[in-house]
Amino acid sequence: MVEKVWGRDSLPAPFVPPAGQRIGEIWFEPPAELPQVLVKYLFTSEKLSVQVHPSDASAKPGEAGKEECWLVLDAEDDARLAIGFEREVPPEEIEAAAKDGSIEDLLTWHRAHPGDLFYLPAGTVHAIGPGLALVEVQQTSDTTFRLYDYGRPRELHLTRGLEVAEGVPYAAEHRRSIADGPVLVDGPHFRLDRIEGALDAATLSAYEGALLVLPPEGEVAAKDGSARAAAGECPVADGLASLDFTKAGVTLLTRAV
Known part of the structure; x- marks a missing residue:
């Protein structure tokens, strides 16, 4: 803070x-x-x-x-x-x-x-x-x-x-607008996406490496049960496929380009 x-x-x-x-x-x-x-x-x-x-x-x-x-x-x-x-x-x-x-x-x-x-x-x-x-x-x-x-x-x-x-x-x-997602920013230095519900193949392939996850609502979890993140947190993950979004609402993803 x-x-x-x-x-x-x-x-x-x-x-x-x-x-x-x-x-x-x-x-x-x-x-x-x-x-x-x-x-x-x-x-x-x-x-x-x-x-x-x-x-x-x-x-x-x-x-x-x-x-x-x-x-x-x-x-x-x-x-x-x-x-x-x-x-x-x-x-x-x-x-x-x-x-x-x-x-x-x-x-x-x-x-x-x-x-x-x-x-x-x-x-x-x-x-x-x-x-x-x-x-x-x-x-x-x-x-x-x-x-x-x-x-x-x-x-x-x-x-x-x-x-x-x-x-x-x-x-x-x-x-x-966030409603324009999933790709909100695809700039020269970072990418920002909005996801909600099932993940599409394009988003999964765009986030195969390290990413930051920002859940404004709900909860994001590691599929292996090792960690969870709620609103107000911003975990790093080694890939989008390793995460479980079944208890999440709208979630933001970002990574370097």
């Missing part, structure tokens, strides 16, 4: 925050079998900073590229996600807007509903609004460049952020 200024002191079941802490993120440490993919839960009560991440190609020594996706689990009325700009914006205008706070008005704020999925390529300028519970799947990276933070006393990274930021609108093709 990671404490954040924008986090919550009350979390949805099964999570219980430590007394007096505002938990914004719950990380599942990437296992040795799958170090390239990081899975998190995010819980927000305030806006997150406006930020951007480099790609593998634009990352400098000591940095790491980061592409990610968000799946909305729960959203209060009028909860929103800022992704991309309303129009093409040159770097000098992004810089000026970041300095005076008007960058919020340049961004596109998308209404968020449970089941919405947003894929964010590296270079996408974004921010998460309050009142949201999300699952985030990403490249394993902690490289974040803050462009604007609402006056909070945290470091900004305008120089590097402007070097990697793409001042363009968010491409509609990157927004999906």
Whole structure:
């Protein structure tokens, strides 16, 4: 559990925050079998900073590229996600807007509903609004460049952020719904699938190696009875065929590409 200024002191079941802490993120440490993919839960009560991440190609020594996706689990009325700009914006205008706070008005704020999925390529300028519970799947990276933070006393990274930021609108093709499954993301760095009920041959063949399993509901078990995972957990398995989903509802699967 990671404490954040924008986090919550009350979390949805099964999570219980430590007394007096505002938990914004719950990380599942990437296992040795799958170090390239990081899975998190995010819980927000305030806006997150406006930020951007480099790609593998634009990352400098000591940095790491980061592409990610968000799946909305729960959203209060009028909860929103800022992704991309309303129009093409040159770097000098992004810089000026970041300095005076008007960058919020340049961004596109998308209404968020449970089941919405947003894929964010590296270079996408974004921010998460309050009142949201999300699952985030990403490249394993902690490289974040803050462009604007609402006056909070945290470091900004305008120089590097402007070097990697793409001042363009968010491409509609990157927004999906969990109902569009089974393949939700088939990106250059990770794949994300949704399964429910019987497994089809294509999904089984796509997950023959190490994978992470995220059951938002129900229970996933190893067929040999050696382990079980319920909502709020994220086990690693050596292959999809080794798992039993008879007591599971909708389940998310992810692996590196």
